[in-house]
Amino acid sequence: MVRMKPLPSVPVFCQLFKTMLTMKHYSAVVSLFQEMRKLRIPINDFMLSILISSYCLIHHVDCAFSLLPIYLKTGIPFNVVAFNTLLRGLFAENKVKDAVELFKKVARENICELDQVMETLPNVCNYNIVVDALCKDENLAAAITLKNEMKQKGNHPDIVTYGSLIDGLCKLGQWEKVRTLFSDMVNLNIYPDVHTFNMLIDGLCKEGKVEDADEVMRHMIEKGVEPDIIAYNVIMDGYCLDGQVDRARRVFYVLIDKDIEPDIISYSILINGYCKKKNEAMQLFDEICQKGLKPNTITYNTILHGLFKVGRIGDSKKIFNEMLRVGPTPDICTHTTLLDGYLKYELIQETVLLFNELARNREYNDVSFYNAVINGLCKNDKVDKARAIFEKFSSIGLLPNVRTYNTMINGLCLAGLLDEAKDILRKMEDSGCLPNNVTYNVFVQGFLRCSKISEMKTFMKEMSGRRFSVDASCTTGLLVNGVRENPSVPDMIPELHSKN
Secondary structure, eight states: OTTOSSOOOHHHHHHHHHHHHHTTOHHHHHHHHHHHHHTTOOOOHHHHHHHHHHHHHTTOHHHHHTTHHHHHHHTOOOOHHHHHHHHHHHHHTTOHHHHHHHHHHHHHHTOSOOOTTOOSSSOHHHHHHHHHHHHHTTOHHHHHHHHHHHHHTTOOOOHHHHHHHHHHHHHTTOHHHHHHHHHHHHHTTOOOOHHHHHHHHHHHHHTTOHHHHHHHHHHHHHTTOOOOHHHHHHHHHHHHHTTOHHHHHHHHHHHHHTTOOOOHHHHHHHHHHHTTSHHHHHHHHHHHHHTTOOOOHHHHHHHHHHHHHTTOHHHHHHHHHHHHHHOOOOOHHHHHHHHHHHHHTTOHHHHHHHHHHHHHTTOOOOHHHHHHHHHHHHHTTOHHHHHHHHHTTGGGTOOOOHHHHHHHHHHHHHTTOHHHHHHHHHHHHHTTOOOOHHHHHHHHHHHHHTTOHHHHHHHHHHHHHTTOOOOHHHHHHHHHHHHHHOTTHHHHOTHHHHHO
């Protein structure tokens, strides 16, 4: 297109940019723009905004910022669309501080021209974006300051602004400030909607204030705001977490009486609450299918976790087999729940079979997943099986991290296999993974447990050289036992006098 004679008009190029963005051909947008610049084809603010969007959508906000000199060089005004796009791009890459600084800079220095419709910079939408980001970053003081700044600039906070602040304050348990904000809203004729009330109910339930949350629900009904399924689910979850499962069940019946259809989350919450009572939990699980609902992964994970928690191994296996038969597909949470349950009840054969199947299918190439299994096997005195998994790391393309090495070394030390533990330490150092304070403490405790005082002294000197310290809380008990067997132990380890 850029080679056509005569060249297409600017509006045609703009339409092409828009189409490519809509079709998510972000790289094509970048390539076309670069070609146009080489050939000195005229560009405008619309094309630059599309290009900034494309860079941000492929998480290259730094490249988007590199376009700012073009605005200065060409005299194209930096408009509010480009600003908003950069702001959202920074948030998408979790660069909250950069987004806030950009926002403040634009707001205070009038960097970009305003749309003719806009009378002030920035607008309420812009403020809400930053207020919400500050609240999520738990910087409530700055968020409240920004809200006050909105008023001074003539941008009145709306329900979105107050919603972000209330949600942030609820999560921090600052209930007096929440109460003040609700009063401010009413004074400004901004009335809380169901979403705002849900934030407050959720915050109270998570703080264990389920009775207060119930009171809030009654208040919202009095004010003519009908609770939705989210509100009822949150209250049910709050009662279940408080151990009041029967109260949660009564809330369940209330929402049915109000012709609100329970969703899969409603059932999952009650199933989790009733898992200590096998019959009720299984009845609810069966009811899901009778109602025409399909249990999702969360539902299966919930009932599996609950059943393992109360030792119902057979029922757990049946549920998992049903999940494999009818769906949905198990996720990492499902498999982690199974492996944790098997290890908890020392079902080593089941653990190894499931793990080997997952490893064979390359389901999870995640070091933390493998670390958890190695740790579980070591705790069950199955160091040989843990070592076998450890040795597979290189063949599956995984690099052990410091936690992997420490877990394996600890397992070997607990089994009294100190020479094998030292072999792992050598591999650790050869791979470039440096031992940390935990590594050395594991060895010190291992040598002390096996009364290998000389080797322990060597490690303690090396610890001191690396400015690591002995963990007194773990070592003291072993030292006491050592002294009982050999009263001269403290004299043999002068380093302990300076350490503890």
